[in-house]
Amino acid sequence: MKPPSILPLLLAVGVGLLLSQWIQPEPVQAESDGGRRYVAVTGPYQEGVALLYVLDQQTQRLAVYEARGGAPNSRKVVHVGSRNIRLDTELDGFNDESEYSFQELEKLLTRRGVDVQEPLGVSTPD
Secondary structure, X not given: OOXXXXXHHHHHHHHHHHHHHHHOOOOOEEEEOOOOOEEEEEEEEEOOEEEEEEEEOOOOEEEEEEEEOOOOOOOEEEEEEEEEOOOHHHOOOOOOOOOXXXXXXXXXXXXXXXXXXXXXXXXXXX
């Protein structure tokens, strides 16, 4: 009697691992310096390329960098751009294609008895 071949099993495991990588995106990583000044977030962009977002919480400026890996002669970090986001964070919506606009959601929650003033909380009945 011939022993069963392990090749089909190995092939099935390999295909399963490849599919799981394709279906599940890589997680984004965030680091903070303990509530002080900077917050950094990285995420995959392309094969061998990651984006690094650095937020200066004191000046409200965002800097974006592209980091490439690979062979020693192709590794580099490129400053893609920077922006003062102070006014950006004051907008209720911009290029927002959500189901509800900020104003619509505010009206809906107010009708349901939610106190929509910051910080959000449920209003108590009188």
